[in-house]
Amino acid sequence: MRIGILAFLHESNTFCPQPTTRQSFEQNTLLAGESIRQQLADSHHEVGGFFGGLEEAGATAVPLYAARAIPSGTIRADDYSQIVNELLQSVRDAGPLDGILAAPHGATVSEEFPDADGQWLSELRQLVGPDLPIVATLDAHANLSPLMVNNVNAIVAYRTNPHLDQRARGEEAAQLLTRMLRKEVRPVMRAVFPPVAISIEQQCTEEAALQPLYELANRQLEQPGILTNSILLGFPYSDVAEMGSAAIVVTDGDEALAESSVAALGQQMWQMRKAFVGDLIAAPDAVAWAASGPRTCLLDMGDNVGGGSAADGTEVLQALIDQKTPRSFVCLFDEAAQRMCREAGVGSTVTCSVGGHTDDQHGSPVEVTLQVTGLYDGVFRESEPRHGGISEFDQGPTAICESATGQTLMLTSRRMVPFSLQQLRSCGLKPESFQVLVAKGVNAPIAAYEEVCDRFIRVNTCGSTTADMHQLNYQHRRKPLFPLESDFDWDGENTQ
Numbered sequence: 001m002r003i004g005i006l007a008f009l010h011e012s013n014t015f016c017p018q019p020t021t022r023q024s025f026e027q028n029t030l031l032a033g034e035s036i037r038q039q040l041a042d043s044h045h046e047v048g049g050f051f052g053g054l055e056e057a058g059a060t061a062v063p064l065y066a067a068r069a070i071p072s073g074t075i076r077a078d079d080y081s082q083i084v085n086e087l088l089q090s091v092r093d094a095g096p097l098d099g100i101l102a103a104p105h106g107a108t109v110s111e112e113f114p115d116a117d118g119q120w121l122s123e124l125r126q127l128v129g130p131d132l133p134i135v136a137t138l139d140a141h142a143n144l145s146p147l148m149v150n151n152v153n154a155i156v157a158y159r160t161n162p163h164l165d166q167r168a169r170g171e172e173a174a175q176l177l178t179r180m181l182r183k184e185v186r187p188v189m190r191a192v193f194p195p196v197a198i199s200i201e202q203q204c205t206e207e208a209a210l211q212p213l214y215e216l217a218n219r220q221l222e223q224p225g226i227l228t229n230s231i232l233l234g235f236p237y238s239d240v241a242e243m244g245s246a247a248i249v250v251t252d253g254d255e256a257l258a259e260s261s262v263a264a265l266g267q268q269m270w271q272m273r274k275a276f277v278g279d280l281i282a283a284p285d286a287v288a289w290a291a292s293g294p295r296t297c298l299l300d301m302g303d304n305v306g307g308g309s310a311a312d313g314t315e316v317l318q319a320l321i322d323q324k325t326p327r328s329f330v331c332l333f334d335e336a337a338q339r340m341c342r343e344a345g346v347g348s349t350v351t352c353s354v355g356g357h358t359d360d361q362h363g364s365p366v367e368v369t370l371q372v373t374g375l376y377d378g379v380f381r382e383s384e385p386r387h388g389g390i391s392e393f394d395q396g397p398t399a400i401c402e403s404a405t406g407q408t409l410m411l412t413s414r415r416m417v418p419f420s421l422q423q424l425r426s427c428g429l430k431p432e433s434f435q436v437l438v439a440k441g442v443n444a445p446i447a448a449y450e451e452v453c454d455r456f457i458r459v460n461t462c463g464s465t466t467a468d469m470h471q472l473n474y475q476h477r478r479k480p481l482f483p484l485e486s487d488f489d490w491d492g493e494n495t496q
Helices: 022-026 035-039 044-059 078-090 116-130 146-150 168-179 208-221 255-271 283-290 315-322 335-344
Strands: 002-009 028-034 060-068 099-104 133-140 156-157 189-190 226-232 246-252 296-300 330-332 349-354 368-378 379-381 392-394 397-405 407-412 435-439 455-459
Touching: 002 044, 002 078, 002 116, 002 168, 002 315, 022 028, 022 078, 028 035, 028 078, 028 296, 035 044, 035 060, 044 060, 044 078, 060 078, 099 116, 099 168, 116 133, 116 146, 133 168, 146 189, 156 168, 156 189, 156 226, 156 246, 168 226, 189 255, 208 226, 208 255, 226 255, 255 335, 283 296, 283 315, 283 455, 296 315, 315 330, 315 368, 315 407, 315 435, 335 349, 335 368, 335 397, 335 407
Parallel strands: 002 060, 002 099, 099 133, 133 156, 296 435, 296 455, 330 407, 330 435
Antiparallel strands: 028 060, 189 246, 226 246, 349 368, 368 397, 379 392, 397 407
8 A cells, every 4th residue: 555645734813903824834844855854753743653663554745845833823825825835745646545644634724715714625625636545634623624524535634732642643544554455444524513612721631621521432432333533622812614523424335323422522512612612711811810829831821823813912021010020931032122132142231122013913022131041953853742733943043041030031042842852951941940831832832841740720811812702803703703703593404
């Protein structure tokens, strides 16, 4: 069995004014051919799982194309078109294939195609024809579309958030595809799209809000004939018609079982909808709470870098300064302030305006006097499984500074997701030395920060990833959609 491997992953925040370009992928992952195997085969990513699963099944992995960028704004039309054309050309050049393992994200948006993942999967299907098996993985934050469902044979989504099971899901997809090719199973897939948008604040799969839903999904997997199922939590920062939650069930040739099982998942989501609304704690209250008691991680939801935000939000920093909170850590993307500190040198004192420069959504710049304590290249590596399955990181030249009121600031020259404590340790910082650590995320940082933090507080800050969906100016989402509309009922329709 000769199996092609493709990946094109981007979580697109349409409320972010800065577009995503090809350079964004070049700075992260843009690979073709055997370089994919070299960089990703041993990773915790689902592409690593593709390689591992195919090897275990005795199949030949044919790495074709892999593109990945950290979450950011909508992808420019020309850059998206170029990447898709290169991806499709890699399939044309591959020679005969028996099947394809594909890794779209599920919340990718280009200027031309709001459902970008559905669009490129449909082009892939048109290229290879109706009979070549395609099994795809999806991020749990996918905004699932009928176009995605209709153009692949089966979909396997991550079951954990933080995403720690990506490699396992890649292995599962590879196993399912090879079983198809051996005629051991005949997948039948059905999906349901209940009119529910789950608050990002309630999307941690280890916490109570989602437990009944995943318990039902896990019980279904024990039933004979069900090959796999998936919960799509949705990505509320892509303003597209598909935005919201969904579920998938794949059975072995049993259409009735697929339809009844996915309908049960949809009804469970609908019945639980009020549990999916967040608590929305303001920054001053969160900082006051965090200043005493156990070591605390404040999760800056409005400036969630893993959701595409600016990474320079200042609302939590300002509250820390106002309350003179000592032993606190904040990371900001601020290339200009970083450069000023670097030019001044270690030991120097500089007064500068930090944060709030990218746009007007994430708070105002903060005037602060800082002592420069360290300068670093910003390159670090994470060996443990962490959200996103990433191992290699580069946040560019980085300055570490101390304020007079007790804040340690990390100033980076690139946006960086807070998925690894090596981000701090590589810059000479000991995470356990802080009383309060601010991570610009919601659920993803927990996988790393739970090593040193006893408590997590999600903070309702302003920004392009605000947890309060009522503050977002949606233009294209489906209606009605709970909780943005609440006075309606759902009869269980809208399945695919």
